Amino acid sequence: MATTGHAEIVGAGLGGLTAAVALAQRGWSVRVHERDDEIRAIGAGIWIWSNGLKVFQSLGIHDEAVEGAHIGTVTETRDARNRTVEAIPINGGDGPRLCTIVRERLIGALVGAAEKAGAEIVTGSTAVSARPDGTVTFQDGSSARGDLVVAADGVNSRLRDGLGLVKRRVRMKQGATRVLIPRQAGFVAPEDEPKYIEYFSGSRRVLYTPSSAGELYIALVCDLADDRGRAIPIDKATWRESFPHLRELIDALDGEARWDAFEFMELTSWSAGRVAVLGDAAHAQPPYLGQGGGCAMMNALGLAHAVTRRGGSPADRLRAWEAVERPVIQHTQRFSRRLGTLNALPEAPRTAVMSLMGRSRGLARSRLRAAMTSPTGYAATAASGS
Numbered sequence: 143m144a145t146t147g148h149a150e151i152v153g154a155g156l157g158g159l160t161a162a163v164a165l166a167q168r169g170w171s172v173r174v175h176e177r178d179d180e181i182r183a184i185g186a187g188i189w190i191w192s193n194g195l196k197v198f199q200s201l202g203i204h205d206e207a208v209e210g211a212h213i214g215t216v217t218e219t220r221d222a223r224n225r226t227v228e229a230i231p232i233n234g235g236d237g238p239r240l241c242t243i244v245r246e247r248l249i250g251a252l253v254g255a256a257e258k259a260g261a262e263i264v265t266g267s268t269a270v271s272a273r274p275d276g277t278v279t280f281q282d283g284s285s286a287r288g289d290l291v292v293a294a295d296g297v298n299s300r301l302r303d304g305l306g307l308v309k310r311r312v313r314m315k316q317g318a319t320r321v322l323i324p325r326q327a328g329f330v331a332p333e334d335e336p337k338y339i340e341y342f343s344g345s346r347r348v349l350y351t352p353s354s355a356g357e358l359y360i361a362l363v364c365d366l367a368d369d370r371g372r373a374i375p376i377d378k379a380t381w382r383e384s385f386p387h388l389r390e391l392i393d394a395l396d397g398e399a400r401w402d403a404f405e406f407m408e409l410t411s412w413s414a415g416r417v418a419v420l421g422d423a424a425h426a427q428p429p430y431l432g433q434g435g436g437c438a439m440m441n442a443l444g445l446a447h448a449v450t451r452r453g454g455s456p457a458d459r460l461r462a463w464e465a466v467e468r469p470v471i472q473h474t475q476r477f478s479r480r481l482g483t484l485n486a487l488p489e490a491p492r493t494a495v496m497s498l499m500g501r502s503r504g505l506a507r508s509r510l511r512a513a514m515t516s517p518t519g520y521a522a523t524a525a526s527g528s
């Protein structure tokens with residue numbers, strides 16, 4: 143017989159909501175606490191690789207989450223003169239799968255599945271601390287007890303900090319402004335419209351991501367010290383100077399924009415007693431691979447699988463979960479961080495390194511492994527239904 147109990151989950155982002163659905167579907171009683179008054183998607187669009195798509199299948203939300211999403215055939219990297227220096231084919235045959243989705247829709251699909259599975263979601267509920275015995279304390283002075291507590295409260299996690307679990311927190315030198323705009327002809331050449339394209343110029347990047355038939359997600363990546371690059375409202379003149387070939391696209395960058403600095407997080411342990419820490423709270427990574435959310439969801443599914451298995455104490459099961467999932471997530475985090483070092487290179491050597499990366503099969507394999515084009519660990523077992 144499987145083990146179940148009551149879970150208190152803090153944070154209704156991709157990690158917390160996935161844990162809520164997966165635990166509730168396995169017979170746990172689940173309560174999710176979100177400090178905001180409504181559940182909102184953070185960011186504009188999102189890349190979901192094979193591992194994330196497998197998680198959707200396991201949760202039974204695949205068709206709803208990917209409905210209307212964009213499925214491109216290639217990811218390309220371009221230099222400052224708009225020349226392709228690297229092209230990785232995707233979504234063909236047995237190769238890697240990648241789907242790009244408007245975040246709002248993904249969060250909506252997860253909330254719907256959590257409620258359908260019987261999870262309770264409480265908004266306007268801010269947790270301030272958690273103890274290894276499973277007690278969570280809230281800002282209004284109340285407390286709750288869980289057989290399992292999931293701290294999925296994001297990169298600035300109060301619960302994690304209160305438990306003293308941080309080993310290394312690196313604030314990267316870059317960040318991104320994200321915006322979702324209507325997709326229109328003429329932003330790029332007609333043959334480029336369905337592609338995913340990362341344009342480089344100096345230390346700046348523009349990430350072009352169609353996310354549905356009518357929506358385009360754009361990320362403007364630059365150094366923290368680049369005041370004009372990171373300005374909101376977007377300083378279109380300075381971005382046009384860096385990317386003259388994207389003038390029409392940059393002129394259309396209107397609407398709500400959000401800036402986030404990139405971070406890298408490593409913990410001494412992903413758990414303390416009955417408290418598990420996951421998602422950006424445990425393993426934030428710069429988004430150069432588009433895998434932070436995929437890792438959060440994969441790890442949440444793996445957690446639900448691990449804690450529902452028989453045998454051992456709750457703390458033993460959390461240690462077993464970490465032993466299985468941590469090596470692959472760390473590989474992804476570290477690979478992603480290394481990709482960020484490309485920004486520091488001058489244009490010519492960077493182009494040379496990127497074309498070498500495009501030609502090297504070993505590097506391409508390592509990169510795709512890091513992008514987790516197939517799920518691993520408990521998530522693989524859970525995704526296959528065994």
Ligand SMILES: Cc1cc2nc3c(=O)[nH]c(=O)nc-3n(C[C@H](O)[C@H](O)[C@H](O)COP(=O)(O)OP(=O)(O)OC[C@H]3O[C@@H](n4cnc5c(N)ncnc54)[C@H](O)[C@@H]3O)c2cc1C
Nearest residue numbers: 153155156157177189269296421422429432433434435436
């Ligand atoms: C520019 C950029 C682009 C990215 N692109 C991709 C991509 O293409 N693909 C991908 O897979 N990943 C991507 N990521 C990473 C991805 O967005 C994150 O890894 C993911 O959203 C983390 O989810 P989470 O649930 O751990 O945290 P969050 O999404 O941060 O959710 C945490 C939740 O907890 C709530 N909360 C916080 N504190 C408390 C508290 N004390 N009490 C109650 N609630 C609380 C917050 O309000 C929030 O709702 C990107 C990140 C950035 C910055």
